[in-house]
Amino acid sequence: MKTYFYSSPQEGCKTNIFIIKNDKILKYREFGGFSYVNYINKNGHVIDGWVRNKNIIPDNEKYNGLDYIDFSLMLGKEKTRLLGKTTKDMDNWINNNKISVSDPDNHGFYKGFESWNIDFSGVYITISQTNKVMEKRLGYNDTYVSGITLVDRQYKTIRGISVGDSWNKVISKYGRNSKADTENKCNYFQYFDMRLTFCLDTFNNVQSILFEDYPIGP
Structure with missing residues (x-):
């Protein structure tokens, strides 16, 4: 059919x-x-x-070893989904959790997207202007959360990986379907056009964790 x-x-x-x-x-x-x-x-x-x-019907089978929920993260005991959300949704979450964040800075272009960064307590959030693809997916022309970087071990992925964990532990949780970004000494898992990336130090331990959503136009 x-x-x-x-x-x-x-x-x-x-x-x-x-x-x-x-x-x-x-x-x-x-x-x-x-x-x-x-x-x-x-x-x-x-x-x-x-x-x-x-x-179409719902399907719980993973794609390339990942699921949509893998792009949520654990902030304390709370499961949080910010990636791909509107900046307004992010602001509401920040206010509801009474989090103090930096003013937007580092304005520039990343992967073709006009972007800004904010941060709080070991979490760096990238805000980008939607492109035509993202406008159609989300139904609005505004800014959205395009990237999240974790650099503090108090935060975890949904599968329990945090900064400082070994690459072997990452493999035990996510499997061996990653691809190498040798220039940055990182390994990433692809889910449609989203990426979950683990960057490693010289001891092969996780130094930072990146969640990214930068769709490319046709």
Whole structure:
């Protein structure tokens, strides 16, 4: 059975691009009986578009060893999902938790995105202006949380990895599907076009942990 992509959430906007049964997609939002999703084709390219809700079902199977929840993190005993959220959502979370953060600085461009950084207690958050791909996924043209870097061992990934843990422990939790960023002595796990990266020190222990969401336009 083929499930076709639509350029807009309307019956008259059907394209010739389709997925088939058991293909894995990542869902972002719903509108009028459609969901905006993305899919990685056999050439490794990310395809975005609308599909009819009735043709998709939830699936707990991991993609490349990761799941959507792996891009949340543990701040104390709280599971927190900030990556990909609007800056307004982030500000609400900061205010609700009474966290003191730095003023935005380091304004510049990173991976083609206009970006700023804020930080608090060993957590660095990158805020970026949405591009056309991100606008369609999130449904707004504004700034969003595009990156989070942990440099303090008090914070953990959902699977319990923190700064100072060995690379062998990372492998025991995440498997061996990582790719090497040799220039920065980091290893990353890819989930659609999001990345979970572990950068290592000279003893092969985790020095920093990065969560990134920088979608590339078609």
